[in-house]
Amino acid sequence: MTKPNPIIIFLIIILIYISYLISSLFEFSNNLQNEIKEIKPSNRTLGFDHIYVVNLYYRTDRRDRMDKLASYLDLDFDYFSAASRYDNSLFRKYGYGELSPSRRACYLSHYMIYKSIIDEGLNNALILEDDVDFETNITAITTEIHRSLPDYWDTLYIGHCYEKIGKLVDNSSFTNRLYESVMPACTHAYAVSNWGARKLLEKLDPMVPHDAIDLALLERIKNKEITSYSVHPMPIIQWKSEDNPSDVPESLDTYFSLKNSTLQFLGYT
Numbered sequence: 001m002t003k004p005n006p007i008i009i010f011l012i013i014i015l016i017y018i019s020y021l022i023s024s025l026f027e028f029s030n031n032l033q034n035e036i037k038e039i040k041p042s043n044r045t046l047g048f049d050h051i052y053v054v055n056l057y058y059r060t061d062r063r064d065r066m067d068k069l070a071s072y073l074d075l076d077f078d079y080f081s082a083a084s085r086y087d088n089s090l091f092r093k094y095g096y097g098e099l100s101p102s103r104r105a106c107y108l109s110h111y112m113i114y115k116s117i118i119d120e121g122l123n124n125a126l127i128l129e130d131d132v133d134f135e136t137n138i139t140a141i142t143t144e145i146h147r148s149l150p151d152y153w154d155t156l157y158i159g160h161c162y163e164k165i166g167k168l169v170d171n172s173s174f175t176n177r178l179y180e181s182v183m184p185a186c187t188h189a190y191a192v193s194n195w196g197a198r199k200l201l202e203k204l205d206p207m208v209p210h211d212a213i214d215l216a217l218l219e220r221i222k223n224k225e226i227t228s229y230s231v232h233p234m235p236i237i238q239w240k241s242e243d244n245p246s247d248v249p250e251s252l253d254t255y256f257s258l259k260n261s262t263l264q265f266l267g268y269t
């Protein structure tokens with residue numbers, strides 16, 4: 001028997017290695033593409049592909065209240081573990097920028113959700129903070145909003161603060177109607193489309209945020225870099241009471257009211 005030629009063996013090993021490299025390159029580009037999934041919009045997610053609820057693991061009180069809302073309103077919430085202002089390892093990685101730790105943590109939480117929208121291949125997602133209250137007929141309201149929503153949008157503010165009334169978009173006879181956004185603040189109830197998430201990841205720099213996340217979005221909406229719509233009057237508001245201080249302590253305390261509050265209906269005061 002002749003001894004196998006070491007050069008042939010070497011060439012075979014090189015070939016196997018190259019084919020492995022090529023196949024992993026293909027996998028890599030598939031992952032980058034993150035094809036958008038076909039998800040049938042459901043009332044359980046208010047007509048969006050998904051509902052994220054930003055929740056700090058130690059605010060179990062808020063999570064309990066959100067669970068009660070979900071069960072009464074028949075909604076599916078995906079609790080997204082928020083970055084905390086005590087998370088020093090995160091700040092070591094991303095830096096503090098010019099923001100306070102709680103604003104910084106809030107910024108990074110929302111940024112990570114935009115990433116998740118792309119990674120999960122979602123068409124869009126509603127992002128809620130865990131201190132919200134809904135109109136009892138929120139499902140009917142969002143059904144109407146989806147009917148009026150133009151095909152292309154980046155962000156949609158179902159809740160907001162200090163938003164001015166822009167150009168009317170729908171011609172429905174319902175109470176909560178759709179307008180072009182002018183300069184919506186707050187991030188307690190807004191939806192982001194897949195394109196919107198891509199744009200935001202491109203435009204926001206998590207390493208050097210100068211503004212709180214809502215102001216960073218507002219600035220780009222005002223400049224028309226982001227196509228955005230807002231609902232007036234808003235059917236999702238921030239719920240604030242004496243025993244429910246905000247986790248972003250320096251935020252302005254503002255009260256807005258609903259026509260028919262679900263939390264009040266459930267006995268919260």
Ligand SMILES: *[C@@H]1O[C@H](CO)[C@@H](O)[C@H](O)[C@H]1NC(C)=O
Nearest residue numbers: 042043044139140141143144
């Ligand atoms: C979703 O909710 C709307 C408004 O309440 C209702 O008209 C519609 O039938 C619901 N859809 C499903 C599939 O239950």
Ligand SMILES: *[C@@H]1O[C@H](CO)[C@@H](O)[C@H](O)[C@H]1NC(C)=O
Nearest residue numbers: 137140141144174175259260
């Ligand atoms: C939701 O209920 C309010 C009254 O609480 C009403 O004004 C509004 O038109 C309703 N919206 C829809 C879409 O049914």
Ligand SMILES: *[C@@H]1O[C@H](CO)[C@@H](O)[C@H](O)[C@H]1NC(C)=O
Nearest residue numbers: 147148169170171172173174
């Ligand atoms: C709203 O506008 C659309 C198209 O512009 C039209 O088809 C529809 O009939 C209008 N609805 C109402 C209630 O005016």
Ligand SMILES: *[C@@H]1O[C@H](CO)[C@@H](O)[C@H](O)[C@H]1NC(C)=O
Nearest residue numbers: 135136137259260261262265
């Ligand atoms: C508020 O919502 C509840 C639950 O859907 C309903 O029973 C009640 O009639 C509503 N109240 C008003 C004033 O619309």
